[in-house]
Amino acid sequence: MKKLSVILFLICVSSLIIFNQxxxxxxxxxxxxxxKPFEKLSEYNFFKGTLKDLIPNDxxxxxxxxxxxxxxxxxxxxxxxxxxxxSAKYEKDEVLGFPVGTVLIKNFFYENDETNASKGRKIMxxxxxxxxxxxxxxxxxxxxxEQSEAKLNIVGDSKKVDFINAHGKNMHIDYSVPNxxxxxxxxxLNNVQMPIGPKVRYLNKDFKYADGTKNQxxxxxxxxxxxxxxxxxxxxxxxxxxxxxxxxxxxxxxKSYLEVNCAHCHRKEGSANTSGLFLxxxxxxxxxWGIMKSPVAAGAASGDNLYDIVPGKPDxxxxxxxxTENDPxxxxxxxxxxxxxxxxxELIRKWVAEMK
Amino acid sequence: MKYLxxxxxxxxxxxxxxxxxxxxxxxxDEKFQKELQEKxxxxxxxxxxxxxxxxxxxxxxxxxxxxxNITIKGRGTDKTILSxxxxxxxxxxxxxxxxxxxxxxxxxxxxxxxxxIKLKGCTDVIIRNMNSTWTTGADSANGNYxxxxxxxxxxxxxxxxxxxCADAGVxxxxxxxxxxxxxxxxxNVCGIEIENCINVDVYDNLSYNNTGGFxxxxxxxxxxxxxxxxxxxxxxxxxxxFKNFAKPGSYVSDIPPGSxxxxxxxxxxxxxxxxxxxxxxxxxxxxxxxxxxxxxTDSIYTPYCTSIFIHNNTFKRKALLVPDLSSDLGKLILAMxxxxxxxxxxxxxxxxMSNPDGTLQQQxxxxxxxxxxxxxFNLNAYKSPVIENVLKTYDKDLKTFDCSLSNIIxxxx
Numbered sequence: 001m002k003k004l005s006v007i008l009f010l011i012c013v014s015s016l017i018i019f020n021q022x023x024x025x026x027x028x029x030x031x032x033x034x035x036k037p038f039e040k041l042s043e044y045n046f047f048k049g050t051l052k053d054l055i056p057n058d059x060x061x062x063x064x065x066x067x068x069x070x071x072x073x074x075x076x077x078x079x080x081x082x083x084x085x086x087s088a089k090y091e092k093d094e095v096l097g098f099p100v101g102t103v104l105i106k107n108f109f110y111e112n113d114e115t116n117a118s119k120g121r122k123i124m125x126x127x128x129x130x131x132x133x134x135x136x137x138x139x140x141x142x143x144x145x146e147q148s149e150a151k152l153n154i155v156g157d158s159k160k161v162d163f164i165n166a167h168g169k170n171m172h173i174d175y176s177v178p179n180x181x182x183x184x185x186x187x188x189l190n191n192v193q194m195p196i197g198p199k200v201r202y203l204n205k206d207f208k209y210a211d212g213t214k215n216q217x218x219x220x221x222x223x224x225x226x227x228x229x230x231x232x233x234x235x236x237x238x239x240x241x242x243x244x245x246x247x248x249x250x251x252x253x254x255k256s257y258l259e260v261n262c263a264h265c266h267r268k269e270g271s272a273n274t275s276g277l278f279l280x281x282x283x284x285x286x287x288x289w290g291i292m293k294s295p296v297a298a299g300a301a302s303g304d305n306l307y308d309i310v311p312g313k314p315d316x317x318x319x320x321x322x323x324t325e326n327d328p329x330x331x332x333x334x335x336x337x338x339x340x341x342x343x344x345x346e347l348i349r350k351w352v353a354e355m356k
Numbered sequence: 357m358k359y360l361x362x363x364x365x366x367x368x369x370x371x372x373x374x375x376x377x378x379x380x381x382x383x384x385d386e387k388f389q390k391e392l393q394e395k396x397x398x399x400x401x402x403x404x405x406x407x408x409x410x411x412x413x414x415x416x417x418x419x420x421x422x423x424x425n426i427t428i429k430g431r432g433t434d435k436t437i438l439s440x441x442x443x444x445x446x447x448x449x450x451x452x453x454x455x456x457x458x459x460x461x462x463x464x465x466x467x468x469x470x471x472x473i474k475l476k477g478c479t480d481v482i483i484r485n486m487n488s489t490w491t492t493g494a495d496s497a498n499g500n501y502x503x504x505x506x507x508x509x510x511x512x513x514x515x516x517x518x519x520x521c522a523d524a525g526v527x528x529x530x531x532x533x534x535x536x537x538x539x540x541x542x543x544n545v546c547g548i549e550i551e552n553c554i555n556v557d558v559y560d561n562l563s564y565n566n567t568g569g570f571x572x573x574x575x576x577x578x579x580x581x582x583x584x585x586x587x588x589x590x591x592x593x594x595x596x597x598f599k600n601f602a603k604p605g606s607y608v609s610d611i612p613p614g615s616x617x618x619x620x621x622x623x624x625x626x627x628x629x630x631x632x633x634x635x636x637x638x639x640x641x642x643x644x645x646x647x648x649x650x651x652x653t654d655s656i657y658t659p660y661c662t663s664i665f666i667h668n669n670t671f672k673r674k675a676l677l678v679p680d681l682s683s684d685l686g687k688l689i690l691a692m693x694x695x696x697x698x699x700x701x702x703x704x705x706x707x708x709m710s711n712p713d714g715t716l717q718q719q720x721x722x723x724x725x726x727x728x729x730x731x732x733f734n735l736n737a738y739k740s741p742v743i744e745n746v747l748k749t750y751d752k753d754l755k756t757f758d759c760s761l762s763n764i765i766x767x768x769x
Contacts, residue, residue, distance in 0.1 A: 155394045156416070158445075176445055180397050181419040184453075191422070191454045191477060268579065271453070274476065274506050274530055276578035287577055287653045294650050295605065296551075296578050299470070299500030299523040302605030306650070318605065329447050329469035329499065338445075 029057055029081055033101050033132045041126050041141040041150035046081065046105055052123060052147040054107055059084070061225065062209070063216055065202040067242040067260045070341040071108060072173045073165065074124060079105040080198070082225055088198075090228035092237065093282070095195050102131040104195055110173075113164040124159060125177050126150050129187070129195050136193045138183035154180045174338050182335055190269045200229075201281075202260070204238035239281065243343060254351035255281055257344055261333060277308055277319075290319050291355075298322075301330040311355035320349055382439055384413040396420050404429065407463055411437040417446025417468075422454045430463025433487040433517070440468040441491070447499075448474045461485050467492065471501040479509040483516060490520035494543060494601045498522040502544070506530050507580070514538045522601060523608050524549035524571065528556070530580035535767045536561060545602040546571045546611060547593075552578060556586040557766035567600040568615035569593030569635065573607060574622050576645065576654035584623035587766035593617060594633040600682075610648060612637045612683035614696065621645040624663045626764040633672045637679040637686050638697045639730075640666055642722065644704040644737070647685075660705050664722040665761040671698040671730050689733075692750060698730035701757070704737035723759040730754075 027045045030038075038044060041051065048057045056062055060081045068076065081103045082088065089097030098104075106127045113119040128139040141150035142157055156179030165171050178185075187193050197203075203216045217234070220226035240248030242257035258279045265272035266279040275296050278288040287293045290308030295301075295318055303321040310316040322332040323345050331337055395405050396418050403423075407430040417440075420426070428450070430436030440449045447470030452458060457480040464487040465472045472488040475481055488502030502518035505511045506529040515538045518525035525541035526548040528534045534556040540563075541547030547563030549571040550556050556572075563569035570593060574583040593616040602609035611618060614637030619625050621644055632639035645652065645659035652659070677696050680686035689697045701724070705716050716738070724732065734757075736749040 154397055155390050174444070179393055179419070181421040181451075181453075182446075184421050185419075271476070273579050285653070292651055293577055294575070294607070294648075294652075296575060297500065297504075297506070297523075297527070297529065299606055300496055300498070300603045301470075301500075302603050304604045306605050327469070328443060328445055329497075334447055335445075 029060060029103075031081075031083070031101060031103060031130070033130065037130075037137075037139050037152055039152050044103075044128075046079065046103070051149065052143075054123075059223075060105070061220070061223065062207070063198070063203060064205070064207055065197050065260070066205050066239050066247075067202070067256045069196070069261055069336070070344060071336045072175060072338055073163075073171065073341075074108040074110060074173075074175070075121075077107040077109065078197070079107075080225065081105065087224050087227045088220070090200070090226060090230075092200060092233070094199060096198050096200070096226065098131050098195075098198075100131050100133050102129075104129040104198065110161050110163045114166040115164060115168055122161065122163075123147060123150070124161070124175055125153075127183075129193075136187070136195065138180060138187060138193060140177060140180070140183070142177055153177060156180075156182065171339075176336070176338065178335060185271055185335055186264045186333070188264070188271050196264045200234055201237050201239050204234060242347060250347075250351050250354060254348055255279075257347060261344070265333070290317075303330065309352055309355070312353060314349040314352040317352050320345065320352060323348060382411045382413045382437075384415075386415075388412055389414050389416060393418055399423055399426055401425055403427075407431070407436045407438070409435045411439065413439045413441060414449075415440075415442065415444050417443070417448045417451050419446070419448075419451040419453070420455060420458075421452075423458070424455065425457045426455065427459045427461070429459070429461045432462055433464045433485065436463035438463060438465050439491075440466070440472075443467075443469045447471065450474070451476075453477055456480055458482070459484065463487075464489070466490060468499045470499050471504045472499060473503050474501070475505040475508055477507045478505065481505055481508050481511045483511075483513045486516040488516070488518045488521075488525070490522075492520070494520060494599065496522050496601050496603045498601075500524070500606075501527040502541075503527070504529070505534075509533055511535070512537075517541075518547075519543045521545065522603065523606055525566070527551065528553055530578065533767050535559075540564075541566060541569075543598060545598075545600055545608045547596065549573065549608070550583070550586060551575060552580050552583045553586070554580075554584055555765065555767050558586070558588045559590045561591045562594070563591065563596060564594040565598050566596045567598050567602075567613045568608070568611040568618055569596040569632075570617040571608065571611065572617070572619045572622050572625055574620065574645070574658075575607070576652040576657035576659070581654070581657050582623065583621075585765050586622060586625045587764060588617065588625070588627045589629045591630045592633065593630065593635060593639075595635065597634070597636045597680075607648065610683070612680040612686040614638065614677075614680045614686070616640055618643070619661055619664060620647065621657075621659050622661055622664070623658070624761075624764045625661075625665070626761070626766075627664075627666045628668045631670045631672065632698070633670075634674055634677065636677040636696055637683075637689060638700055639671050640669070640698065641685075641700045642666075643700070643702040646704060646737070647702065660709070660720075661702070661722065662705075662709075662720040663761055663764065664701070665764060666699055666722075666724045666727065667760065668726045669728075671728060688746060691747060692733050693731050696731070697733050699724055699727065699732045700735065701733070702735045702737040704735075706738075710738075721759065721761075722757060723761050724754060724757040725760065 083101035086099035109123040126141040142153040143150040157177040159175040161173040239256040240252040263279040401424040404427040409431040449468035449472040452475040459482040461484040490498040500523035508531040511534045521544040524546040525544040529551040547566040616632040616635040616639040619642040642661045
């Protein structure tokens with residue numbers, strides 16, 4: 001009897017070891033667009049080696065955006081994967097035409113000390129957008145405290161994060177993991193769930209790949225991830241980097257920030273279309289941009305101000321006020337921001353102050 | 357043995373007491389929040405969410421997206437209370453988007469940071485037997501709307517109560533086919549507001565102790581505009597003399613305390629069989645968007661009131677009511693009327709709407725008749741839209757408006 005239990009114990013232990021090895025195995029990316037999502041992030045094999053190192057597996061390509069959506073100062077490591085033999089179709093203005101089976105992988109993490117990378121990082125969640133046959137599906141994997149695995153979450157969660165920012169200041173974030181419905185609040189175009197970031201004008205920049213620096217779109221085309229792309233048509237098809245003064249005028253940088261951070265909702269096809277405030281770069285009507293525009297349903301969130309933007313008067317502009325405040329009723333964006341993005345508030349204030 | 361009986365009795369008494377206690381205090385339970393949100397997300401088409409009896413504090417907005425034929429129901433407004441006091445995430449209490457055939461009924465929802473219930477882009481919406489309120493009194497920091505369907509089709513709000521909204525109790529915006537009936541709205545800045553909607557019936561409602569009882573507004577610069585076809589009838593607008601506690605900046609912050617109904621920039625509105633009682637500033641007012649003093653650049657927006665038909669209403673007033681003097685409109689009314697006004701019409705229009713002789717074309721004409729012995733003021737703002745000049749241009753002549761409009765429709769369902 002004793003012997004039997006010893007054997008059973010050994011079987012258990014060895015299976016545990018095998019199981020654990022699976023977790024760091026280097027199998028191919030596994031994705032069945034028709035199957036139920038995996039419970040664990042590791043099961044997709046997007047990353048090789050130790051999961052938390054986020055070392056991309058074959059065909060998992062890292063990418064970056066010129067100006068990114070602010071998410072409570074979290075850093076984001078983005079990757080794209082498409083099934084073998086497929087590629088995205090070039091779109092000039094909107095999100096690229098991704099093939100069925102595409103996965104956009106976005107890892108949200110905090111550096112423990114932004115002044116000292118050796119202090120390590122904490123990954124909060126990995127969000128996947130999976131292109132199924134008829135729609136994009138949003139899946140969110142929340143990392144455990146041990147940073148060994150991330151598990152599927154649909155109801156959202158709240159976490160607390162402390163880190164030291166690039167200026168050496170202690171920061172505390174009440175980090176919010178969105179629930180499945182909240183994903184669609186932003187990822188929404190005419191009530192259809194859509195990615196936001198991978199557009200030509202956001203991707204059109206150099207990236208340091210393992211094998212050298214290259215323009216991202218060139219790289220995508222080179223490895224077969226993008227068809228129909230004509231570089232010569234897109235020399236100027238790029239937004240300004242909101243926080244790089246060399247990248248564009250104050251207005252260009254301010255509008256770039258507002259488009260990336262607001263226009264997924266604040267456009268005619270977005271969740272906030274009822275407001276009539278449209279912040280796409282292509283929007284030409286100054287009133288639609290908020291200039292001397294009365295709010296529609298802002299209520300108390302107007303902060304005693306009459307107009308979204310009053311040229312020359314950032315302190316009387318609702319747009320600035322709502323970017324400044326952290327109260328859930330007032331703050332904009334509604335989701336993904338619990339603390340002020342101070343650098344952005346400074347940028348937009350300056351733009352409004354200098355506006356005539 | 358005797359002791360045992362005594363102990364059992366004690367336990368029974370104690371537990372009874374406990375039970376009683378839970379019915380007045382609130383339960384804050386992260387697990388309840390998570391499980392409820394999970395139900396909202398996993399709800400299948402055709403499903404019902406049964407909210408249990410009890411008073412619950414929730415810290416995050418509950419959301420439903422893209423579902424068909426669903427019901428959210430409680431055990432009664434006095435039995436199921438969802439409170440969002442101290443909410444940390446999401447501006448709404450319940451946020452419904454892109455659903456069809458949805459019924460929300462039988463519970464109380466209160467104290468959300470923003471709107472208690474928002475429904476966007478939904479069709480066939482019923483809100484029934486609900487109570488929506490803020491327990492923090494009349495505070496400008498209260499949420500905006502008690503019930504807020506926007507960009508919806510086929511909306512019915514009925515048999516519900518709403519109070520203490522810092523904007524409008526019922527606010528239906530940019531929607532088609534709307535009925536609001538048997539609603540009691542009180543202590544809101546605006547009781548019931550219809551904004552930029554087409555085909556609306558508002559009837560059998562009681563709006564009292566708000567700043568303004570009813571508001572029918574059409575605003576520029578938003579996707580759906582040029583609202584039209586609205587009937588407001590069999591309502592009571594009583595003593596809507598409450599202080600305006602809206603934050604400045606919002607449109608409702610301009611409503612003078614003491615307003616029964618204000619119609620702005622709408623087309624084809626019929627107001628009949630209502631009782632306007634002791635509203636200290638005005639009973640019924642129809643004005644253009646220029647009354648707001650705000651600029652607009654929207655070229656396809658019509659800022660004027662057209663085809664307004666106000667008839668067979670009862671206007672009752674105590675003697676010695678003094679209009680609100682904190683607003684230009686209130687001061688103007690005092691100057692014209694020496695007291696409240698019953699019907700004010702700004703009679704504003706542009707050249708394109710005029711006959712060659714400068715009068716308003718027949719198709720835009722408004723009619724006011726059978727409202728008893730009323731204090732009527734025609735501001736003749738087409739002559740000079742500047743408010744300072746109104747005292748020179750206004751008249752009290754009802755005769756030119758003694759006509760009827762027969763083709764105004766409401767909710768076509």
